[in-house]
Amino acid sequence: MSNNLTSRKEDYSKWYNDIVKKAGLAENSEVRGCMVIKPYGFALWENMRDVLDRMFKETGHQNAYFPLFIPKSFLSKEAAHVEGFAKECAVVTHYRLKNDPNGGGVIVDPEAKLEEELIVRPTSETIIWSTYKNWIQSYRDLPLLINQWANVVRWEMRTRLFLRTAEFLWQEGHTAHATKEEAVAETEQMLEVYAKFAEEYMAMPVIRGVKTASERFAGAEETYCIEAMMQDGKALQAGTSHFLGQNFAKAFDVKFADKDNKMEYVWATSWGVSTRLIGALIMAHSDDEGLVMPPRIAPLQVVIVPIYNKDAEARQKIDNTAADIMRALRAKGISVKFDNDDTTRPGWKFAEHELRGVPVRIALGARDLENNQVEVARRDTKEKASYQLDGLTDAVAQLLDDIQQNLYNRALQFRAEHTTKVDSWDEFVKVLDEKGGFVAAHWDGTPETEEQIKEKTKATIRCIPLNNEQEAGVCILTGKPSIQRVLFARAY
């Protein structure tokens, strides 16, 4: 039984699109650049969201909701921000349609033109800081720790499902602090929350680092990031946390009275992850048979497939055993489905659940049951084994943990094998072209050199890792002195 997926080797990009579509995660909509997230994809996002939301609340954050629209003039208030975000965005200019008096159907009513155009939020710093101005008067109002789950729109010209879409779902944290130190600590704390989520739930190892000045968020003083390695050797930025300094407080005049009643500008952070994480998840773990879901965030952890024969009594026994297994697994908090659909055969079901990446499959046949056994298959390695019914629940729970750990280890090993120290330009280009992955190389620290390297090779500096080893060297391109290696890669 084949899922008719393009293989990774054949066409990595097509393989990715095939999985997204055939596993029922998402599809392109009839609106340019916007996707439809299908039920299976949305169930995955819900699981990711629920874990992150709990982590945010455990670190003292509350959710709120701010308007979808941002007045055009707000974008202009922070000089760097407008450069970064005012370009490709959806602009609302009118608030009414009417019937064409000339019979041309429904048209925009020219009389319903907005005095000031509204931008569909590409990110919400401006609307939120214009609101915070009224919420913050004194040090007693700080810190203000707020998160929003929302849709945002960036008018991307070239889109790919989950990785880059005009509309996407995300969360954006926006916090306000009395001191620089507190704001920096918050920025770093949230980076660590993201890293922990990526590693412990998505089984995806990440490098924690900071961006170079030219890769910073528009309006940030420092952008922290987590960077992951995909199976094609390209990097993917999986989350960012920004220290915004007092830039937005100054742009929106947000001051607070400190304990000595002195007025000071507020310090800010913002941080976000999006449905892009689903793209990362797919490319980190999946194979030529389809998705591979890490058990801790899989929408479905275990599927039970009955292997019926014509014997009604045996069938009844299979159904009863399945019911027992399901009850026991659910009592342990494991999600499980009994796929007893009569219209498809077991082989078809096996392929379907492999395509959808269900971590564990249990097959129940009459002969196995006579021996008090079931056949258990794990999705990550595709190994099959007979398990005793007695103790099955604990064994399955253990297997799910093993799969989670194995996926992480496998990805970690892949990354280690695809991280290369290079000391010359020729070697740099060779590694990028032939092997891919992260390339740790010396750079002279100037944006000009960074830009030249990008133009010549399409590789960007993914990050300067946190606690980076300081090591004197010379820039691979210019030969000028350098104090440390930085991580280059081609990236999504």
Add this chain to the structure above:
Amino acid sequence: MSNNLTSRKEDYSKWYNDIVKKAGLAENSEVRGCMVIKPYGFALWENMRDVLDRMFKETGHQNAYFPLFIPKSFLSKEAAHVEGFAKECAVVTHYRLKNDPNGGGVIVDPEAKLEEELIVRPTSETIIWSTYKNWIQSYRDLPLLINQWANVVRWEMRTRLFLRTAEFLWQEGHTAHATKEEAVAETEQMLEVYAKFAEEYMAMPVIRGVKTASERFAGAEETYCIEAMMQDGKALQAGTSHFLGQNFAKAFDVKFADKDNKMEYVWATSWGVSTRLIGALIMAHSDDEGLVMPPRIAPLQVVIVPIYNKDAEARQKIDNTAADIMRALRAKGISVKFDNDDTTRPGWKFAEHELRGVPVRIALGARDLENNQVEVARRDTKEKASYQLDGLTDAVAQLLDDIQQNLYNRALQFRAEHTTKVDSWDEFVKVLDEKGGFVAAHWDGTPETEEQIKEKTKATIRCIPLNNEQEAGVCILTGKPSIQRVLFARAY
């Protein structure tokens, strides 16, 4: 300690706005008609959403996500729908801003005009049914039971926080069925889910009914609704469930092959509730001291306020007891906060938690503790009583149940007192003007009469109750024959 709220008697509308703002639920944003949902208001919405989401999943629905934008031409495909929704909406006409070459800041780039304008979704039937066309081929693909949690925009001219805002949050279910009977059963099932949620969680009794033809959703063949009664005697539509017939299937050409391989149009339903429910919740239960939250959806169910004196030992004992009480309540699934903020006095805290509607307040003072007692106050009746520490957890759990039940009973009694049968026009007008509430009266069944009654009195037919008693009579306005009474009211 006063919360400085306007009283209901003085100015009901101002009382409502005062509560929304002072209790920290929401505020107007700088974007016309759009609100900011503040953390306390959003926590309430999260609780409501989580309960509803569980009820939807228990009835077999899955969540998905469809685009924010709808191509203008899609709206025109269903004739009645476009009449209802194409009027006041946000229209995206451009996809880029640029720097004004004349130095006027950021302007809309005239070269980035969309070929076809996009509408910010006011509801998603059209974009979803254009998608369902590709998802439905055969009877095996049915029923398709999907829900979406989303923001929607309707360009309302007169807005009020939660009750009517340009942007609001909601859920919209969109289901597809093989037969009319199944679709009608789904419509009725979801109405019952909404009614159950309103009554059992919001403690708000509702009338289940159907709308008259002129009050139907644009594109529906039948609109079912739940109607609630507010404390000022006005009705509020709290949720709707629509049987859409084959209208959208025909508009978007969605057919399926039935078991005999005959192609048939698909039958549809849609149903939704929104953040408007929060407005209903406030107006159903709250009083002149502030919000009254039904325990089952309250963001915080119990608050503990310490009454410290200067004795450090007594203070320690209070803190220890509070920790014990919290642990025990949380183990029972009750949310609780220890408000030991040193910067405000107990009286201020009492008023604040009353304003925010926390169902139960426990005050812990040194003298009470000497007697192994605490003072427990319930928000709904404002009664206070001494409770023994021994058995406190069970007593508080019981009290929360009692409050939930009392709120429901109180609202039910209010509704009963404000439902009046009338048999003449003069009486009809008098009851509407002097007493308010639901007026059960005979109507001749024509849209013309319905419209005349609305023009004369501002009262609309809220619904024809399900299983309505059939009773011959004469229309209060025209004297023509009528087969049943319908429920009139002035409404939000």
